[in-house]
Amino acid sequence: MKKIKLFAILLFFSTALFAQDKPLTIENYYKLKWGHADEFIALWKKNHYPLLKKLQEKGDVLSIKAETPVLHSGEDTRWDFKVTLTFKTEHLALDYSIVDPYKKQLFPDQESYAKAEQQRFELVIAHWDVPVETIPLN
Template sequence: MKKVITIITGLLLITSTWNKLSAQSETSETTIENYYKIKWGFAEEFITLWKRNHYPLLKKAQEKGDIITVVAEKPTLHSGEDTRWDFKVVIRFKNLQAAFDPNLTTPYKKQLYPDLDKLNKEEQHRFELLLAHWDVLVEQVKL
């Protein structure tokens, strides 16, 4: 019974949070930080593939107005293995719907990449280089 109550409480919390975000979604800019932890020695290859295959799609969405900014960073110093990330992309979207639209960049793929098989193979390889990937929805704190 405890497990059922815990699951229901969790679902209610998720629903409440989503409803709050959805209420703001039409007008509020949304920022998501994407972190990538890459196999040792393959960070530059991953970044090269990301810049060649994914960044142009984001730029098209930016031209359309769904994305406001795209900023990529990599650390200059190392950290511990448990906290290590090798590449971070911060994307500011015009609203929550754009941020969570699974087809945001789909219309541009065929336009930018006539050889979709090559694109898919390179993207599959890029993800094979990953050890971990996480996205963080962030909001500014007024000070």
């Protein structure tokens, strides 16, 4: 029992020591099936953006920015849609369940919501998230 308490205390203090309460920005990149970017973005705006807006209203997300490239690069480096999110803390950025309370509230027909989300992800060839930080230049 003493070992368990000691382990719990060490875990608590190591988590507190290394946990960051500073904001974290994550760039979310999507490479989509050719010709389906507009469909994906429309589904994203309909099904995911409202969840992010709720998080922003609550203060968990500080900013939301969406971008598409003007020109496409080579196939190996191509991305079609990028969302940049700045979370209030690193903990919130890495807690994927923070949108769960809003899913039923915003989308009472969970079956239709799940079907639309399935369609959205069927359009994705690749997806990657990149945590980034600003580097002071002075």
